[in-house]
Amino acid sequence: MNWKTDYRSFYYQGAPEPADLNLRPEETALLTIDIQNIYMHLSDDPAERLRWTPFHDRMTNIVIPTVKRLQTHFRAQGMDVLHARIACLLEDGRDRSLSQKKPGWNYLLLPKDEVSSQIVPELTPLHGEIELTKTTDSALTGTNLRLILQNMGIKNVVMTGIFTDQCVSSTVRSLADESFNVIVVEDGCAAGTDELHQKELETINMIYCHVLSCDEVIQVMGLQ
Amino acid sequence: MNWKTDYRSFYYQGAPEPADLNLRPEETALLTIDIQNIYMHLSDDPAERLRWTPFHDRMTNIVIPTVKRLQTHFRAQGMDVLHARIACLLEDGRDRSLSQKKPGWNYLLLPKDEVSSQIVPELTPLHGEIELTKTTDSALTGTNLRLILQNMGIKNVVMTGIFTDQCVSSTVRSLADESFNVIVVEDGCAAGTDELHQKELETINMIYCHVLSCDEVIQVMGLQ
């Protein structure tokens, strides 16, 4: 792909190419959100399982390896690797925001110590890395991440995780509104369907972030 | 339309219908965002003007009359009518967030006292109504709206404005994360294209809000 010209929606058709990115290591962090055991669980209902097969395939074959690869590169450079996950602090979930208390797909009762709420084993945070829990979709609204990133001197956030159109989009929008420069890694994210993933990337690209492939991030940052 | 079954994306296909809404007047406010003169301006470039004709038509014929109608109903019941618009406090725009400082479509230099940044004449706030300026896309991130609404005892926010996939979606996501119950009025919003509008409503419906038509809002709230 070519991040300077791809993923353009109606608003940016014909707009000039963006300037080159300048992601200084001490000002750049990698953030991964919500790649938790629960989302890798296969449904007992065969129809549901089939419906979610493309998502699970993408997670296993593309997203998780991509995030792992980026984490390895960032750690090798001494750059910050952060993790956020959906988890409530109270076992009965009273601390959750309304968006996670309402019935339906986003109804989430994931107490912080349960296995289902943990980050998947392949991406378990290393000792000393920041891991935040949230009961909101935006990782900024429901945590102290904004303040922490500013205290750390971080200006650029490289985003990975799920789901592109939900927590990823909400977090990207919050970060951009808080004046962070956001990079979304297209092969480091997934949505329930590939169409939702693609459409959301078009929606947020150029206006709230720049969408790059993992290869492009590595090249732009000189991580090879 | 039927708000209980329409605008379902992949995640909510086959999900049960949501419960009836209980929008008590003293806990419900109408919020309109970013219907400002600048967005009704017709480009001097004929190709650009043509490209934006469907949006302008929708604004003039559907969105602005719908918002006006809802405002009239809310005012008649003594309910709160709030307004937000994009505008910077400094004439040089240094107070803007990065998402509105970067080159491109969302580059916005709209000093608060300039005509282009004002709300369109048809929807001018009445004396005594709250009008907020913001230099962010989410009306929560860049203002004190969250605190104000809570102080006023508001639990339900009826959302209208533009653009569905940008400031409307960002604001809806922030409101839901802050535990407000959000109603998005589908004929009270617009995006650059009808497809973007429809897709975004599917993305945010059920998870961050309920999408209703103006007629449905009026019926559900017993405003006739």
Add this chain to the structure above:
Amino acid sequence: MNWKTDYRSFYYQGAPEPADLNLRPEETALLTIDIQNIYMHLSDDPAERLRWTPFHDRMTNIVIPTVKRLQTHFRAQGMDVLHARIACLLEDGRDRSLSQKKPGWNYLLLPKDEVSSQIVPELTPLHGEIELTKTTDSALTGTNLRLILQNMGIKNVVMTGIFTDQCVSSTVRSLADESFNVIVVEDGCAAGTDELHQKELETINMIYCHVLSCDEVIQVMGLQ
């Protein structure tokens, strides 16, 4: 003491007595801040140790037993007991706010897993209780406590902890600005000197909180 007439500063001299408190159990939480091992540590410098003796005596003989007593009462009623402590997430403390990075008494490098940053053994949180870490003095500015309390339906916060004129005062001010009804337990708090403690209680009483003794809290809430 008499909470309706005591701890009045210049501004409230002669002001009418406040109305009775109505602290419904399901809307009331107990919050204790910063009673951590480090603050119970005795200095190796005899002069420093002597200077801090009144504080340590008060902590051991009054504050910690008072907090313990309140926690026991709150737990017995099924009410929420929350804990906050100063601790950074990164071992090098880059995530700390400037107020805790600057040289001096408030320079705090307390990584979250170190013994010195833990809550004192007498007040160790029970399994399932909320424990927050912060790198700020106000427990609201540096955490998601405000959102969590609102999600839990908490309207009244009973405050205990240290130091009265620093983190306690900052947190009380933030809570009041966020429209929580705040009770400060005078024998559940301490400052470096008794004079600082008394003066701060006068400063915040009536305007940001009501200052009660533990006995008064127990009586007002009918906890006996």
Add this chain to the structure above:
Amino acid sequence: MNWKTDYRSFYYQGAPEPADLNLRPEETALLTIDIQNIYMHLSDDPAERLRWTPFHDRMTNIVIPTVKRLQTHFRAQGMDVLHARIACLLEDGRDRSLSQKKPGWNYLLLPKDEVSSQIVPELTPLHGEIELTKTTDSALTGTNLRLILQNMGIKNVVMTGIFTDQCVSSTVRSLADESFNVIVVEDGCAAGTDELHQKELETINMIYCHVLSCDEVIQVMGLQ
């Protein structure tokens, strides 16, 4: 005075002198809070008027001239001059936080367009300067000031206004927790009594801010 050694409370007795300040003009703003007409109003009750005479004298003879002098210097250098005042957006004050709704001295019903809520004539903001209204004591909790200052690249805030132990202290604490470097101008602030003013400056100095005289600020910044 000598800002490096004065206004020390118990915690900082014997602590080393702080390092020199480096207040770069493009990163430094002047903020004045709550010097509004209502606070200059003389009570009809002779006893009340007498009680408040020292405050009014200090405001007229010291604080307002000091703030004016600083504003003139900052404007001459092209530095940002900001203003905050207590004012509600709704005439019935429903948008106020609880700390300003409760009966007593801090009960404030100051609709934003009323004369009593305006900044005093001597300090009226110039066209183009930022003026914020708030219904909280901290100017950060109740406005978008934190975001605006960060967007403007401000790192140092020079604070003036009233009352030292209330809105000034609350704002200073919020700013420090948000990692701003705060300077409080001792002759640019006032409390109900001189003792409250002095005690509060000791409480916040070194830990949340540095307390300087106007002369010291001018000298340190090279504004002469």
